[in-house]
Amino acid sequence: MTKVAFIGAGSMAEALISGMIENQLMSGNDIWVTNKCNHEKLENMKAQYGVTITYELEQIFKDANVVFLAMKPKDVADALQTIKPHLQKNMLIISVLAGVSIESIEQLAEKELPIVRAMPNTSATIGKSASALSVNKHVSIEQMKLVQQMFETVGLASVVREEQLDAVTGLSGSGPAYIYYLAEAMEKSAEEIGLEKEMAKRFIIQTLLGAAEMLEKSPKESHQLRKEVTSPGGTTEAGLKVLDAHAVQQAFIECIKEATAQSKRLGNHFSNSRKA
Ligand SMILES: NC(=O)C1=CN([C@@H]2O[C@H](COP(=O)(O)OP(=O)(O)OC[C@H]3O[C@@H](n4cnc5c(N)ncnc54)[C@H](O)[C@@H]3O)[C@@H](O)[C@H]2O)C=CC1
């Protein structure tokens, strides 16, 4: 039996827990969760997923095979300071922290541990995450199999070079937020053009799902698919001209680059503050 401990009980921890339980990789009995101080949040997770909640570190780490680090990057130094006496050589550490390198975690833990640095996204909740994984040399073949299984249960999982993880963070870690941002704009416009909220929402969702599935199933590139919607002199052309006038595509490119840069900054800030 695998015992999985989550240190941190926020959005990402909940997305992974819910995805792994929903997709029957494990049950709530296999999962132990703690956080910094929000006991109500832990109680809610216990009620919803049947996980065990505790602030007793002895309990959470006893016989744990896998330890997820799921706090914000700014909190990892404090967290590891507290938990490091409980970390054993055979425990697989999976960090989902943006920017924080495997080397930084190794230094904070002050012992040789198998460490996976992962970048999933919140669509893990419904088994649709896009997760990238990098590992250190202490991860065994068996542990790697388990990691692949966990992340494949909650979506697509690919091993990447660690230096690519900042880019993955900017692209697909943060990616769901970009799509929700577009959905928000579509919802707001629907109100202004006279469509009822609920009906508009169904049309927006179906449009996003349909376009995503076309991107997946059609052999055509995204540019070609866009051209096929855009009749000369038609409605799409008129709308897209407005997006071009506001340089929206360029803004999205800069958004993804900036998110990537921020992931790097989070990591640099972290390793520089350790050197200081
Ligand atoms: N939210 C997202 O879409 C994604 C987040 N991530 C990464 O996941 C991590 C968590 O992000 P969120 O879940 O959004 O944050 P959150 O703020 O929702 O949750 C953070 C959790 O960490 C806990 N925590 C803080 N210090 C702690 C300590 N010393 N000991 C135990 N628990 C502690 C907090 O109590 C809270 O439960 C971040 O490092 C982020 O970079 C990665 C991919 C996507």
Ligand SMILES: O=C(O)[C@@H]1CCC=N1
């Ligand atoms: O915004 C963040 O920092 C985290 C990492 C990727 C998505 N959310």
